[in-house]
Amino acid sequence: MPLSPLRVGQILRGRLGTYTVSSKVQEMVWFAKNHINEVVVVKSVYDHHRIQNERDILRHFQARSPYIRPLIDEIEDPTEPTTIVLKHLDDHLLQASIKKTLNRKEIKYVSKRVLEALSVLHENGYVHTDVKPNNIFVNYSKGESEEVRFSDVQLGDFGATYPEESEWATSGTAIGAPIWNSPEVLMETPWNTATDIWSFGTMLISLIYGGDFNIFQPQDASYDDENYRVEIVESQFRFFGPFPAKYQEIASEETLTSVLHLMHLNPPSKMTPFDTVTEREVTKEDKEFILKIMHMDWRDRPTARELLQDEWFLHE
Structure with missing residues (x-):
């Protein structure tokens, strides 16, 4: 089984939006585009706590500082593994x-x-x-x-x-x-x-x-x-x-x-x-x-x- 289940062209449906996977950055990290063609960062991996931990930390802290890269969305389809959408910077x-x-x-x-x-x-x-x-x-x-x-x-x-x-x-x-x-x-x-x-x-x-x-x-x-x-x-x-x-x-x-x-x-x-x-x-x-x-x-x-x-x- 690959570390990450994603593939280029795949559609991801989150709580707040839909994203199309555009390219792989590294293991666990991908670029995708939202419905208005903006680039976002997607993280996804099987059997590892890092993604869930980052999600939980950002839920807790991102509203407290503009200097923390924020969590934009959480993917619901596919349901497994935990997949999160983050802000893309240059x-x-x-x-x-x-x-x-x-x-x-x-x-x-x-x-x-x-x-x-x-x-x-x-x-x-x-x-x-x-x-x-x-x-x-x-x-x-x-x-x-x-x-x-x-x-x-x-x-x-x-x-x-x-x-x-x-x-x-x-x-x-x-x-x-x-x-x-x-x-x-x-x-x-x-x-x-x-x-x-x-x-x-x-x-x-x-x-x-x-x-x-x-x-x-x-x-x-x-x-x-x-x-x-x-x-x-x-x-x-x-x-x-x-x-x-x-x-x-x-x-x-x-x-x-x-x-x-x-x-x-x-x-x-x-x-x-x-x-x-x-x-x-x-x-x-x-x-x-x-x-x-x-x-x-x-x-x-x-x-x-x-x-x-x-x-x-x-x-x-």
């Missing part, structure tokens, strides 16, 4: 950054809207778990002379969004894309809303450098290698470590052993602190903002609401 941030590096106004414009969306989730105890450029969807401004290319910015892909008291979070289940993950997720220790803040900071660094850059991208291991996650944590440690001594207050013996191993593999001579990055690469103001975010101990990271009130957003 692009996502990864592609936008590859096309042209975002300027500082665009970076702040995007950052503010992502943090607004996260604050709604976080203040209700939910963790997105997969904050990364290709889950931030954008519409382009119509005027070519605009300083900011984007008219709309919306956080999407809520298939793995869970309460911070869920078993996923409390058991330290590894979730999301490793190169955007926080140290606590990669080390499979309990995680909470602060993991999204780390991912947001990683995304911010990537947008500043532009293209498909990721500061933690492993150089010697591919995604399928068993050392892939280890290399990412080592890179995080070299840029933003070490862990503070107080980390032992919340770390298990196993985790502390891992931390000591990181320290052994990465003595001070091997560290490459992010605060030594030159202003040619990252401006002083941007670097100071990033350093407020990227703490190895999740307790030291600011909340989304605190970041929204930071002076960084006041300066151009």
Whole structure:
């Protein structure tokens, strides 16, 4: 049985409208057109909880923020599997950054809207778990002379969004894309809303450098290698470590052993602190903002609401 039952040309009947499947984007994701020929995004998959979970999260949260990509409709025919219809936007941030590096106004414009969306989730105890450029969807401004290319910015892909008291979070289940993950997720220790803040900071660094850059991208291991996650944590440690001594207050013996191993593999001579990055690469103001975010101990990271009130957003 295929993961997704849809096919090009198929008619889907929802509670609010009818849609014709036009093309496949990736496994589980399709483009379709509604009755007035507008493009929409359709998600459908057999035997997986992601679609139902995204539907339930959007039902609960989308009315609370214009920066969350909304659920448009739910398909009733066919009845199985669960199939949802989402708003279509022009692009996502990864592609936008590859096309042209975002300027500082665009970076702040995007950052503010992502943090607004996260604050709604976080203040209700939910963790997105997969904050990364290709889950931030954008519409382009119509005027070519605009300083900011984007008219709309919306956080999407809520298939793995869970309460911070869920078993996923409390058991330290590894979730999301490793190169955007926080140290606590990669080390499979309990995680909470602060993991999204780390991912947001990683995304911010990537947008500043532009293209498909990721500061933690492993150089010697591919995604399928068993050392892939280890290399990412080592890179995080070299840029933003070490862990503070107080980390032992919340770390298990196993985790502390891992931390000591990181320290052994990465003595001070091997560290490459992010605060030594030159202003040619990252401006002083941007670097100071990033350093407020990227703490190895999740307790030291600011909340989304605190970041929204930071002076960084006041300066151009």
